[in-house]
Structure formats: structure tokens, C-alpha cells
Amino acid sequence: MAGWHAAGGGEAAPVVRAAAELELFHAFCLIHDDVMDRAATRRGQPRGTPSGAEGRKRAGDERARAWLGTCSAILAGDMALARSEELLDSAGQLTCRRTALRHVVEAMREEVMYGQHLDLLAPFSPATDLDTALRVIRGKTAKYTIERPLHAGAVLAGANEPLLASLSAYALLLGEAFQLRDDLLGGFGHPRRTGKPVLDDLREGKHTVLLALACQRADPTQHRLLRRLVGDPALGEDGAAHIRDVLEATEARATVENMIVARSTQALAALGAAPCPPATTAALRRIVARTTERTA
Structure with missing residues (x-):
């Protein structure tokens, strides 16, 4: 939005369906990311395992219930x-703008999948590899969470390349700051505020x-x-x-x-x-303040 x-868009109705499309794509990414991370909760809620006596009866033992939850999550993400x-496909835009929107969305999909793949491979690189960690947050978070959604709305309003470049300069810095805050919350946050266990990243060995x-600065004992x-x-x-x-x-x-702080200042x-x-x-x-100064 x-x-x-x-980009000078007026009455917001024409962009609402595109915004909803991005929300559903975001839901897909979150659900499948939780499966890959073996995350038990999201936003304070169970990720999706059967509950109650009937669920236990149907699912069998604990391992079967966990597998049922995983399969259900995959299907929910697919849907x-x-x-x-x-x-x-149903966005009611001029053909030229719908084509521009599709180019943005297709780029976003490729970037987030590439970033997710880098994230999966990151534990196999040296623990001191800062460059890989930064590349992951650029592809997996900064471009997909901030830059491409801004571009999607802008191209629907007929944005030119200079404006898109200006939005990118803001978005990529903010997206990196957002993920860095998320990483800190993953180690130092409070479950009641974050909605997920704070031990998950450490147990997973997230890079x-x-x-x-x-790891770069640790002494031998550390x-x-x-x-x-x-x-x-x-x-x-x-x-x-x-x-x-x-x-x-x-x-x-x-x-x-x-x-x-540095990235937030540069984004502003x-x-x-x-x-x-x-x-x-x-x-x-x-948005800068809400995404970088947050406690959840």
C-alpha cells in the first residue's frame, strides 16, 4: 500500500488484491519456513498438530501426530x-501494469527461495562466515519482506525506475535491520512477546x-x-x-x-x-521504528 x-496511486481499491496476494504468499513462506526450522509455534500458537482425544486416537503415537502436523503444514502452505x-491472475489492472506486477512477484519468489536455500546450506559453512549470514538476510528477508512489496504497489501505480531505485535504497537497509533485530530476539527475546520459543535458533544452530x-571473536574456551x-x-x-x-x-x-542503528539511520x-x-x-x-525497535 x-x-x-x-508512486501517486489514488483510491486504494485497485491495489488491495495485489496486497492480499502478497499476504498469502507471505503465509506460504512462513508455514514452510516453520516446517524446515522444525518450529513448534508461530505467533504464540501451535504450528498445527492435532489436539484432543479424537486427534490422539486418529493420529496414534507422538511421532505419528508430529508427522501429521508436518504434512498438514505443507498442505496449508501449498494452498x-x-x-x-x-x-x-485476477487483479483487475491494465495489462501493462499487471505484467509489471508479475515481473516483480516472480523476482520476489526467486529471491526468497534462493535466500531460503542459502539458509539451509549456511550451517555447512564455517561458523565465522559473516558474509554468508549477510547474504541470507538480504535474499530471505530484505528483498522479499520490504523491497518487493514496495515495488509491487509502486509499479501498479505506474512508478518509474528512479522511484523504484529510491525505494530499494530504503527497503534493503530496513530489511536487513529488521532481520538483525529478529536474530537478537531469537536469542534474547521473551516468548510471551515474540510468540515463539527463544531457544529455537540456538537449538537449530542457525547461522x-x-x-x-x-565465533570470530571468541577465545578458545568460548x-x-x-x-x-x-x-x-x-x-x-x-x-x-x-x-x-x-x-x-x-x-x-x-x-x-x-x-x-546504522542501517535504520541510512534507510531514513x-x-x-x-x-x-x-x-x-x-x-x-x-515502519522503520516498528520493525527495528520492536520487542516481538
Whole structure:
């Protein structure tokens, strides 16, 4: 919606179906991402396992119930993807703008799949590999969560290339800051606020910028601790506290906080130079604060 108004779009009805299409594609990505991450909850709710006596009777043992939940999640994601495609095809836009929208959406799909694939491969690279961690958040988050949705709305309103470039300068920096905040919440957040367990990233051994920085700076004792605890599926709160101590002692946490501030500041500067209407600029400024200063 912000991209639509940034390009001078008027009454919002024409862009609503495109916005809904992106929401359904986002749901598809989240559901399948949770399957790959073996995440038990999302937004404070179970990811989708049968409950109650009938569910237990039908599903059998715990392993069968878990598998049923996984299969159900895959199907739900597939359905969200299919419905998003239907909405895209039914968007009532001029042919030239619908074609431009499809180009943006197709690019977004390729970028997020590539970023997700990099994320899957990241644990096989050295724990100190900061470049790979940054490439993952650029493809998996920055482009798909911020840049391409802005472009989608803008092209529907007839945006030119200079405006799209200005939106990209803002969006990519903000998207990186958003994911860096998410990584910090994955290690230091509170489950009641984030809606998901804070141990998941550490148990999975997720290759984040936060952990890459810690591994680069750790002394031999800290290295041994990280190798022993990060990626342990049975990691408990005591072990997680030891990992957090290392993240603090190596100043990895402080560095990521500084990276968030720097990218947020640069995003705001890029937004200030973008040829957007004042109301849209104000809305995009609020999005910077909501995505980078959040606690959930």
C-alpha cells in the first residue's frame, strides 16, 4: 500500500488484491519456513498438530501426530501459494501494469527461495562466515519482506525506475535491520512477546550474523562452549544462558545493535531523498521504528 501511494496511486481499491496476494504468499513462506526450522509455534500458537482425544486416537503415537502436523503444514502452505497465484491472475489492472506486477512477484519468489536455500546450506559453512549470514538476510528477508512489496504497489501505480531505485535504497537497509533485530530476539527475546520459543535458533544452530560475530571473536574456551552447545536439540535454559554470556562478552550483541542503528539511520536518509508524497514518507518512517525497535 505504501508503494502504491509513493508512486501517486489514488483510491486504494485497485491495489488491495495485489496486497492480499502478497499476504498469502507471505503465509506460504512462513508455514514452510516453520516446517524446515522444525518450529513448534508461530505467533504464540501451535504450528498445527492435532489436539484432543479424537486427534490422539486418529493420529496414534507422538511421532505419528508430529508427522501429521508436518504434512498438514505443507498442505496449508501449498494452498496459500495456490490462492496467492489466483489473486495475482485476477487483479483487475491494465495489462501493462499487471505484467509489471508479475515481473516483480516472480523476482520476489526467486529471491526468497534462493535466500531460503542459502539458509539451509549456511550451517555447512564455517561458523565465522559473516558474509554468508549477510547474504541470507538480504535474499530471505530484505528483498522479499520490504523491497518487493514496495515495488509491487509502486509499479501498479505506474512508478518509474528512479522511484523504484529510491525505494530499494530504503527497503534493503530496513530489511536487513529488521532481520538483525529478529536474530537478537531469537536469542534474547521473551516468548510471551515474540510468540515463539527463544531457544529455537540456538537449538537449530542457525547461522546468524550474531553467532558469526561471536565465533570470530571468541577465545578458545568460548569456542569450545559454542561448538558444544549451539545446535544441540536438547539445549536447555542453563546452556542458553552460557551462550548468551559469550554473545555479550564478545560484544556480538552490541555490534548487532549498532548495525541495526546504522542501517535504520541510512534507510531514513535514503527515504528523505526519495520523491515520495509527505504522507507516504511519514508512514515509511513509522515502519522503520516498528520493525527495528520492536520487542516481538
